[in-house]
Each structure stands twice: as structure tokens, then as C-alpha cells.
Amino acid sequence: MTASPGMQKRFAPDAAVRRNVASMTPHEFEARIVDWVSRQPGMEALIQIGSRVQPGSLVDAWSDWDYHFIVRDLAPYQNSDWPAAIAPCWCSHYERIEDGVTKIGVIFEDGLEADFVLLTPWKMKLVYWAIAHPELRHLYPRVLLSGIYNTQRVLRPGYKVVCGGPTWEKKLAALKTPWPERTITAGDFEHTASTFWRHAVWLLKKIARGELRAAARWYTLEMFDHIYVLLAEEARLAGRRTRTEARSAERWLDVSRLRQTEITTAPDQQVMARALLAAITLFEEVSRSVAGSRGFALRDYSAVAAWLRAELSKLK
Numbered sequence: 001m002t003a004s005p006g007m008q009k010r011f012a013p014d015a016a017v018r019r020n021v022a023s024m025t026p027h028e029f030e031a032r033i034v035d036w037v038s039r040q041p042g043m044e045a046l047i048q049i050g051s052r053v054q055p056g057s058l059v060d061a062w063s064d065w066d067y068h069f070i071v072r073d074l075a076p077y078q079n080s081d082w083p084a085a086i087a088p089c090w091c092s093h094y095e096r097i098e099d100g101v102t103k104i105g106v107i108f109e110d111g112l113e114a115d116f117v118l119l120t121p122w123k124m125k126l127v128y129w130a131i132a133h134p135e136l137r138h139l140y141p142r143v144l145l146s147g148i149y150n151t152q153r154v155l156r157p158g159y160k161v162v163c164g165g166p167t168w169e170k171k172l173a174a175l176k177t178p179w180p181e182r183t184i185t186a187g188d189f190e191h192t193a194s195t196f197w198r199h200a201v202w203l204l205k206k207i208a209r210g211e212l213r214a215a216a217r218w219y220t221l222e223m224f225d226h227i228y229v230l231l232a233e234e235a236r237l238a239g240r241r242t243r244t245e246a247r248s249a250e251r252w253l254d255v256s257r258l259r260q261t262e263i264t265t266a267p268d269q270q271v272m273a274r275a276l277l278a279a280i281t282l283f284e285e286v287s288r289s290v291a292g293s294r295g296f297a298l299r300d301y302s303a304v305a306a307w308l309r310a311e312l313s314k315l316k
Contacts, residue, residue, distance in 0.1 A: 033046075033065070043072075045164030046069055046164065047159055047162065047164070047168070049154055049158075053159055054158030066114070067116050067117065067162070068117050068119055070164070074118050074120060077104070078118070083114075086108070088109040089107065090107045092107070098150050102117070102118045103115055103117045124151075125171065128171040129174070131148055132177050134179050149182050153182075155172070184229070189296045192226045192230060194299075197304050200276065203272075204276065207269055207276065227279060228246045230283070231249075231253060231261075231286055235252045261282070263279065269315055280309070
């Protein structure tokens with residue numbers, strides 16, 4: 001979506017924004033964001049999320065800024081032009097994420113990075129009201145439950161109401177309401193297992209054919225993601241706080257799992273064969289661990305595992 005000339009004029013950077021910001025401090029950068037957002041018509045709240053407001057999280061020069069931008073009319077912001085009104089931009093893009101909401105990711109000058117999740121007030125008011133009433137959760141539609149769990153996952157570790165005042169502070173206080181912990185179900189476990197083995201067979205074929213770049217890409221983006229789902233569950237069961245997409249995994253994997261995930265991949269047939277063998281061994285171990293702790297039935301995949309090992313042994 002391209003901004004209209006009127007929208008471009010409305011979001012045009014002023015003289016202060018056009019100044020070089022290479023030496024801008026984090027505090028000054030945050031001040032620019034808050035000043036710009038607070039002047040937007042229809043703005044209801046700006047909620048800062050992410051590591052910068054999460055107690056105990058690692059915050060350094062590489063940490064980005066993450067926000068929930070709650071505004072009545074999303075249309076003017078569903079483009080890549082408006083962030084330039086905050087500070088000079090190197091690039092920006094918008095994409096659909098969980099529950100169909102839009103996120104704008106922006107790289108400002110000097111590599112300063114900020115993500116803005118665009119949300120409408122009525123949806124978030126509904127979510128926070130529903131969070132405050134867990135006794136009614138059996139009546140909530142699936143899409144609302146998904147919104148609730150995603151909101152809890154993102155905000156419970158820490159947040160800051162930057163704009164919105166006491167009204168939104170009160171709404172977000174609902175996050176303190178006890179809720180049953182969301183964990184993987186027996187169905188989730190079986191889906192993860194069956195998907196892993198299907199991907200493993202597909203990977204073997206790509207490796208054997210010499211489609212090594214496709215294999216390396218699929219290994220990381222698809223197959224190994226299923227291993228991290230179970231690694232996170234294993235760590236959660238051990239009392240460690242985890243994150244999705246293997247973020248901060250170096251902090252929640254134990255020593256043995258850290259060593260097992262140090263797997264090298266490259267567009268080389270022998271390297272990829274060894275990588276797949278290592279992934280198979282790790283997946284079998286973590287599957288048994290999670291199934292045993294949760295009481296899940298562990299389906300017998302020994303036949304496909306044996307076939308994969310036999311074929312991979314010819315390549316490594």
C-alpha cells in the first residue's frame with residue numbers, strides 16, 4: 001500500500017527529524033517516538049513491550065524497541081512511509097503476523113530498530129476484559145483465546161504504558177489475573193513429531209539429489225523449528241522461562257542441549273548428512289523426555305528413523 005500525497009505531507013519529517021541522528025541516545029530516540037505518536041489523531045495508547053521493559057532481560061546496543069500502537073483508524077499507518085516522520089529511515093516494511101494484525105518494522109538511521117504492532121482499541125479492550133474474566137474462558141471463541149494467549153505471552157514478562165495514562169494502565173492490570181498456563185497438548189506433540197519426520201525424509205531427498213541450498217534452508221526454517229518447540233517445552237518443564245523462535249535460547253537451554261544444537265550446516269552433501277543425523281538423534285531424545293514428563297503417548301517412528309540413518313550413512 002502506497003501513501004497518498006496528502007498522507008505523505010502529513011507524515012513529512014520536520015526540520016528536527018531531518019537532522020542527523022547518528023549520535024542520538026536511546027533516551028532521545030524514545031522521546032522522538034513518544035512525541036510523534038502522542039500527536040497522532042485517534043491515538044489511544046502506546047505500550048512498550050520487549051526486552052527493554054522486561055526485568056532481567058539482556059539490553060544492549062543491539063536491542064530494538066517494540067511497541068503496541070493502539071489507534072482508532074489503522075488505514076493511515078498501513079504503509080511504509082510514516083516512520084520517516086519520526087526520524088530518518090533506512091528501510092521499513094509492514095507484514096501480517098499472529099491473529100491477522102499488522103506489524104511495521106523500521107530500521108532508522110544508525111541502525112536503530114523499532115517494531116510497531118498496529119492494534120485497534122476495541123479489540124484490545126475486549127482482550128483485556130476477557131483476560132480479567134478467566135472463569136468465562138470456556139465461552140470464548142478460538143480467535144479470542146488466541147489473542148489472549150498471544151497478549152499474555154508478549155506482555156506478561158514486562159511492559160510500559162508510554163501513552164494512554166491511567167485508563168490503559170487499569171486495562172493492562174488484567175494481566176495479573178491468574179490464568180491456566182498454556183502448554184502443548186498431546187495433539188500438538190503428535191503433530192510436531194509427525195511433521196518433523198516428514199520434513200526429515202524430504203530433507204534427505206534434497207541432500208541426496210544435491211539440492212544442498214534448498215536443504216540447508218529447509219533444515220533451519222522448517223525442520224529444526226519443530227525441535228525447538230519440544231526443547232522449549234522441556235526447558236519449561238524444568239522451570240526455565242523460554243521464548244518462541246529460539247530467541248534467547250542460549251539462556252534457557254541446558255549445557256547438554258546447547259552442545260547438541262551446535263550443528264554446522266553448509267551447501268555440502270556430507271555436512272548436511274551429518275547435520276540431519278544429529279537432528280534426528282536430538283529429536284528422538286527430546287521427544288522421549290517431553291513424552292515421559294507429560295504422559296504423552298510416544299508413537300513408534302523407529303522404522304522411518306532406521307531408514308533415514310541407513311540412507312544418510314551412504315552420504316556422510
